[in-house]
Amino acid sequence: MSLSNKINFILISTLVIVLTVVFWIITDIESKNLKQQIKDEAEIVTFMMRGDIEKMFIQIGKEQKSLQSVVDEFGSVSGIEYIKVFDPYGYYVAATQHNLIGERAEKDDMDILEGVIQSQQYVENRKEEKDFFYFEQFIPIKSDIDDKNSRVINVIEVEIRTKSKKPEDVRDAGRLSQMISIAVEQSARLVISTGEFNLQSLQAITDNMMRFGFFHDTFIFNYNLDVIAATAGDREEPNKDSEQYKQIRNDIISGKSASASYNRIHEGQEVEVNVMPIYLNPQNRSEIVGLVEVHNIVNAFQDRINDLRFRMALATIILIIVLAVVLVLFLRREIIVPIKEYSAVAQKVASGDLNQRIEKTSKDEIGRFGDVFNLMVSNLRELDKLKSEFISVAAHQLRTPLSAVKWAVKMVIDGDVGPVNEEQKNILDQGYKSNERMIALINDLLDVSRIEAGRFEYEFLESSLEDLIETSIQEFQQIVKHKSISLKYHKPEKPLPKVKMDSLKLKMVIENLVDNAVKYTAPGGQVEVLFKYYRSIIEVIVSDSGVGIPKDQLPQLFSKFFRAKNVIRMQTDGTGLGLFIAKKIVEEHGGIIWVESEEGRGTKMHFTLPIA
Numbered sequence: 001m002s003l004s005n006k007i008n009f010i011l012i013s014t015l016v017i018v019l020t021v022v023f024w025i026i027t028d029i030e031s032k033n034l035k036q037q038i039k040d041e042a043e044i045v046t047f048m049m050r051g052d053i054e055k056m057f058i059q060i061g062k063e064q065k066s067l068q069s070v071v072d073e074f075g076s077v078s079g080i081e082y083i084k085v086f087d088p089y090g091y092y093v094a095a096t097q098h099n100l101i102g103e104r105a106e107k108d109d110m111d112i113l114e115g116v117i118q119s120q121q122y123v124e125n126r127k128e129e130k131d132f133f134y135f136e137q138f139i140p141i142k143s144d145i146d147d148k149n150s151r152v153i154n155v156i157e158v159e160i161r162t163k164s165k166k167p168e169d170v171r172d173a174g175r176l177s178q179m180i181s182i183a184v185e186q187s188a189r190l191v192i193s194t195g196e197f198n199l200q201s202l203q204a205i206t207d208n209m210m211r212f213g214f215f216h217d218t219f220i221f222n223y224n225l226d227v228i229a230a231t232a233g234d235r236e237e238p239n240k241d242s243e244q245y246k247q248i249r250n251d252i253i254s255g256k257s258a259s260a261s262y263n264r265i266h267e268g269q270e271v272e273v274n275v276m277p278i279y280l281n282p283q284n285r286s287e288i289v290g291l292v293e294v295h296n297i298v299n300a301f302q303d304r305i306n307d308l309r310f311r312m313a314l315a316t317i318i319l320i321i322v323l324a325v326v327l328v329l330f331l332r333r334e335i336i337v338p339i340k341e342y343s344a345v346a347q348k349v350a351s352g353d354l355n356q357r358i359e360k361t362s363k364d365e366i367g368r369f370g371d372v373f374n375l376m377v378s379n380l381r382e383l384d385k386l387k388s389e390f391i392s393v394a395a396h397q398l399r400t401p402l403s404a405v406k407w408a409v410k411m412v413i414d415g416d417v418g419p420v421n422e423e424q425k426n427i428l429d430q431g432y433k434s435n436e437r438m439i440a441l442i443n444d445l446l447d448v449s450r451i452e453a454g455r456f457e458y459e460f461l462e463s464s465l466e467d468l469i470e471t472s473i474q475e476f477q478q479i480v481k482h483k484s485i486s487l488k489y490h491k492p493e494k495p496l497p498k499v500k501m502d503s504l505k506l507k508m509v510i511e512n513l514v515d516n517a518v519k520y521t522a523p524g525g526q527v528e529v530l531f532k533y534y535r536s537i538i539e540v541i542v543s544d545s546g547v548g549i550p551k552d553q554l555p556q557l558f559s560k561f562f563r564a565k566n567v568i569r570m571q572t573d574g575t576g577l578g579l580f581i582a583k584k585i586v587e588e589h590g591g592i593i594w595v596e597s598e599e600g601r602g603t604k605m606h607f608t609l610p611i612a
Contacts, residue, residue: 012324019316027309057289061280067187068094068101074180079173081134081159083180085188086113088152093188102223109157116140117152133162135173141185154188156181216271217295220278225249225291238293245273249291252277271295338366342373354381402439409435444577448560451584458502458588462612465499465506465538466492466531472510473529476518484523487514490530496538500612505585510540512578513605517544519574520567520603536611537591543604549597557595558583566599582607 071083075096085094090105090113105113116123116138127134136159144150158177163169219238220229225246227235238246245264251257252275260275278290341358348356354377358370409432411417413425420428450456473489480487517527525545532539549557549564556562561576586593586607597603 012320016320019320023312023316027305027312030305030308030312057278057280061289063187063190064093066190067184068098070094070183070187071096074183077176079161079163079176080180081161082157083184084157085184086155086157088117088154093154094184112138113155116155120148120152132164133170133173135160135162135177137177139177139181141181141188145185154185156184156188216266216269216297217293219291219293221249221253221291221293223253223289225253228290248275249293253288253291255288266295269297270299271297338370342366342370346373349377349380398438398442402435402442406432406435406439441575441577444575444581447581448577451581456584456588458505460500460502460589462498462500463503464496465501465540465609466496468501468503468507469510469529469540472507473514475511476514480518480527483518483521485518485521486526487518488526488528490528492531492533496531496533497611499538499589499609501589501609502585506589506609509582509585509607510542512582513542513607516578517542517546517603517605520544521546537608538611539606539608541604541606543602545602548599548601548603549595550599551597554595554597558593 067085071085071094074080075083080096082096083094084092084096084100086105086109087093090110092100092103092105095101104110112123117140120140120142122140123138125136127136136157139156139158140152141154141156142150143153158180160173160177162173217231217237218229219227219231219235221238222228227238229235230237248257248260248262252260259277261273263270263272265271266273273293273295275291275293277288278292280287280289345356345358356377357374409428412420413428413432447456470489470491473487476487514527514529521527521544527542527544530541530543532541547566550566553562553564557564558579560580562579563574563576567574583593586609590610591608593605593607595603595605
């Protein structure tokens with residue numbers, strides 16, 4: 001082992017031991033702090049939630065008091081014996097006899113209430129005395145007065161004593177009953193709507209509590225210890241508790257205990273249970289209207305401690321690596337730094353940037369390597385230039401023999417040189433189609449070569465764009481008929497202004513867009529070509545109901561040799577050069593081309609041309 005390696009080994013070993021000891025000390029201290037912090041956070045969140053819940057109960061209480069005020073106001077009217085308002089479960093929510101509020105109706109009244117709720121019709125009982133009548137009415141209140149099928153949310157029971165048996169006094173009693181019904185109905189519906197809204201808010205609060213990692217369950221009880229909101233909507237779970245835990249809730253709701261906190265095993269986890277009353281008047285801690293029960297996971301802090309240990313271990317490892325790298329760089333900086341710089345340049349060259357050079361060179365072996373590398377890149381640039389020239393020359397040279405092959409095979413297929421059987425004809429036909437694809441590729445390569453060299457010549461003349469498109473589309477009629485695709489051309493109602501264009505070049509654009517639309521649309525699909533005319537430009541749109549283009553691949557659509565992954569899987573013909581050429585032609589005409597597409601739902605290709 002060399003001296004430098006021995007020094008490295010001793011320094012790194014010492015570094016590992018020291019940092020490991022520091023790691024365990026810091027982790028132990030932070031674990032204790034973290035445990036207390038989580039406990040404090042749980043208490044803060046719980047009290048904040050309790051405050052929000054109390055505000056909701058206070059709001060409901062205000063609406064109930066408003067309802068009671070209406071009942072009391074009408075209860076003082078002459079002839080009114082009593083007014084009672086029941087909820088659908090038979091509990092008094094308002095009454096002229098205040099001691100009945102919160103109690104449940106007697107059996108006789110319950111039977112009548114059930115009938116009223118079921119039939120949704122009011123019930124009237126008349127009792128005749130010597131000089132007057134007693135009218136007892138049970139009036140249903142619906143959640144939506146305009147909907148006959150809406151549910152009954154309350155029932156009003158009113159008993160009125162008429163002044164006499166005269167018809168006008170009986171009518172007055174009926175009108176008074178109707179006034180009471182209308183006034184109480186408005187207040188009762190407001191209580192219900194406020195309650196339902198707040199119940200939704202309470203459920204949202206309990207659900208949101210779960211985003212804190214230290215809460216297991218949250219339950220909110222009303223005064224009757226019915227669960228009105230629970231984590232994930234599971235309101236039946238507290239009913240399964242033992243009598244011991246139910247008694248704790250009873251003691252708090254009755255005021256015997258101010259609050260309770262205890263540990264228990266729940267669903268296989270140790271939880272800390274905190275039970276607190278909900279006050280209608282939080283400042284004076286008076287009038288308990290419900291309970292909040294929160295289950296905190298005792299070991300919730302363990303996950304954070306594990307995360308802390310992981311981060312500390314990772315930081316320690318990174319620190320060791322950094323210091324080791326610094327040491328290595330200090331000993332070998334004359335080699336590693338230049339190699340990194342050369343590697344960065346090499347990566348750019350590998351990605352296709354042949355204009356890169358290594359600027360920093362020295363007179364040693366590393367410097368000589370830089371000189372050789374620069375020479376190699378220079379040679380690559382020359383080879384790339386030769387490659388482009390070769391493609392251009394090869395394309396020109398191949399086009400003539402390929403054309404000869406095309407017509408020779410065509411003559412054989414057509415029987416001009418003698419009869420051929422069906423099997424031979426199929427083989428020749430496959431060869432003919434392959435030859436056509438090669439010719440199309442050669443033509444595209446030549447076009448790309450001319451475009452990049454600035455030799456793609458244009459002859460601009462004022463012509464009719466709609467005539468050009470209509471002529472181009474006619475060439476696809478047999479193809480779409482064979483493929484069972486609908487090709488619709490929406491001809492403008494009025495002739496469009498002429499466009500200064502190269503008709504042959506623009507025909508290539510239209511044919512490419514329509515060909516792509518037909519090619520990637522399944523049988524039974526639809527391709528449409530239409531115009532939009534603005535003040536100074538004409539927009540052409542080619543839309544289809546085909547496979548579409550993945551969103552992440554849209555920016556690459558007009559680059560050379562690009563084909564979307566989903567169409568490659570379809571194994572359709574294509575070179576990936578058509579849209580590149582189309583884009584260059586449209587831009588040369590002073591227009592723009594763009595695409596709108598959604599995979600599986602089709603594509604819209606747009607391009608614009610300025611009016612002559």
